[in-house]
Structures are given as structure tokens and as C-alpha cells.
Amino acid sequence: MKLSRQSLAAALVGLASAQTNFTGDVLQGAQVVSFLDLADVPSNAVTRYYLRVGELNGGLPLHLPVFVARGPPETLATGKKLSLSAAIHGDELNGVRVVQRVFEGLESVVGTLNGTVIGIPTVNPPGIYLNQRNYFTASSSGFLTNVNRVFPGVAPEDGASGPQLLAYNVWNGLWGNTSQVDVGIDLHTLSTGSNSSLWCYADFRLPYVERLAKLLQPNTIKIDPGEPGSIETTFVSAGIPSITVEMGAAKEWRVSLINRAVDFIGRVMEDLAILPASSASGGAAYVPDLSQTYIITTFEGLASNFGGFVEPLVGVDQHVTAGQQLANIRNVFGDVLQTVTAPVDARIHQIAVDPSTEPGERVVQLAYNSTDPECADGCVL
Ligand SMILES: [Zn+2]
CATH class of the missing domain: 2.40.50.100 (RNA polymerase II/Efflux pump adaptor protein, barrel-sandwich hybrid domain)
Structure with missing residues (x-):
């Protein structure tokens, strides 16, 4: 469906200037929002929300879990904003534990954060429920949609399908059409049926993407122009540095890769000055160890x-x-x-x-x- 540029722009401007829309619902102790303005999130705290992103066939509401770690009040403006997302493919689960562990770690230091970290541990709960990669829409006996090809989504009034609406609500309702994100990291594994090690896609044409990829210290860096509609490429196209991190095989915890990804996000937070530089570096920028990294096109x-x-x-x-x-x-x-x-x-x-x-x-x-x-x-x- 063709999207009217003017209606999209009007919708985005409206959303970007909106205050948090609390639906009034509480799920598992977390407030439900359809739009989250980071200024409304408690400072010096890690807070959980559910983001309402649409309904499934028959009307079952769909919500995504969200963490926000916000430092002291002034650091929302003075510090960087980092986005973490995982499991947009429902069989790719190592990133779920990475996001959980990053926010577990931030609990004890959130009062000293210089900035804000947003995390979605599961972008595609319907895919996880169905134990597979894609998002199932039910009409006409059913279709499967790759949610990582439909960002930044489609507005409901323009006829969005379920996965397009999910993407639209994440892009606008949480990421504020990029106004609430300075750097984005999207966590994947391979699809079911294959194996690899720790690697990433990185579009070196945008400044800071190469630095992000090297901070990962992966087995392989794939220099790559990206996939239209993916989280990574939609961010990069909007000028937001982003990489897609790939962590081994689907459907099994790879603890060593989870550990490496958690350490990587720690290095990114230090590099963005969200966390203070570790004392070992003496305040100097971290020099990645790329001795085991294969950089290819x-x-x-x-x-x-x-x-x-x-x-x-x-x-x-x-x-x-x-x-x-x-x-x-x-x-x-x-x-x-x-x-x-x-x-x-x-x-x-x-x-x-x-x-x-x-x-x-x-x-x-x-x-x-x-x-x-x-x-x-x-x-x-
Ligand atoms: Zn994937």
C-alpha cells in the first residue's frame, strides 16, 4: 500500500510532540502505554512498561515488554539514548537474555547513568508463541511476514497489517521517530537450521557504525549495505548508527555468546559516555581487540x-x-x-x-x- 508522505509526516510530528499516552491498563505490574515520552519516565530508575502495538485476529491485544533505564533528570537531554531490541525473529532468542542482563546490571548504577537506555527483549511475541521466525496474520488462511522488513511500519489509518502496525508503534510510540534514539543495536541469531559464531552486519557508510561493529569484537564483521525495512537499515537511513548483531544458532542459549554481547553493550555504553570509562583505560577510548575478527564484504x-x-x-x-x-x-x-x-x-x-x-x-x-x-x-x- 502506498503511504501518503504528507499523512505520514503529519502523524509523525503529532506523535513526536505527544506526551506519554497511558492506556490505564496494568499488565504484570507494568503500566501499558501506546506512546512513551522519555521525559515522563522516572529518573534514576529502571522502569518496565508494556507498549500496546495493536491487536491480533479476533481482537486479542498485543503488547511488547519495554525496559527504560533513565539516569538523573538532566541526562535525558545531555546524555545519549541507546536502544536495544531482540527477537524480532521469534526463533532467535539469545538476544532476549542479553537485554535482560543489561538491565539487571543497570539497576545498581542507574543513578549515575549519563543518558538513557531503552530495551525491548521480545519484539515479536507472536513469532515466539508460534515457535518460528515470522509474524502470522490470519486472514485468507494465513500469511507469514518478516517483521524485520516492514520498518518503519504503516499507520493504522493507511491500512496497516498487524506486523506493519507493530513496527509503526515501536518506531513512533517508543523510538519517537528516532527522537528518542541516538544509537540502535538489534540482536538476532541465525534462522533455525544453521550454525555460526558471533558476527554482525554493519553499513560502514554511516559514521560510527564501523566503531560499533569493532566494539563487538566479533568473529566476523560483514560490511553490508543493509536490508530495506530492517530495524538496522531503517535506523541507518535516518542517520542513526545501528548494527545487527548475530549470535549463533536459533532456539538455544549460547552462554558464551550472550556473555560477549553483554560485554559489548557495556563497551558501547562507555563509548557513548552513558557509563563512565573503566579505570583500566585511564579514560582513553577503548581500543578493540580485533585479532580474532575477520572483516569481509x-x-x-x-x-x-x-x-x-x-x-x-x-x-x-x-x-x-x-x-x-x-x-x-x-x-x-x-x-x-x-x-x-x-x-x-x-x-x-x-x-x-x-x-x-x-x-x-x-x-x-x-x-x-x-x-x-x-x-x-x-x-x-
Ligand atoms: Zn534474525
């Missing part, structure tokens, strides 16, 4: 040509050479139908862990630096 996916069963022959982050065998695709009797080989020297970025496969499924993804100049800002082949 290009992903290349290698697909199964058959339905059958995939047998990986290599592991995550292993270096491979052109021509090397990476995986066998076997039929149900065990015969090899296809051997997937590396077209170039590269590092294994993702590999299938779900044994079953189907035609066209990417069973291996390579990471490397393409020599094609068109890939300088990032390619996915």
Missing part, C-alpha cells in the same frame, strides 16, 4: 540441488580453499547426489545443522573479500 551461499540429507564436511569459521569439498547431499538410501565445493578461498560462515534439506536451500555460506569493486560496500551472492 562478501557472503556467498551454496545451495543444495536436491531434497535429501546434508552431511557437513567442514566447521564454522574454518578456512577453506577453492575446490575443497564442504558438504555432501545424500538421498534417503545414502547415495551422494551432490558434493558442494568451495568456488573460492574463503572462510565457512554458516553451515547447516538441520540434516534434512530441500532443493535451493543454502547449506553453506562462505565469507570472503570479493575483488569485484561493486562489492566494496558489501555483497550477498
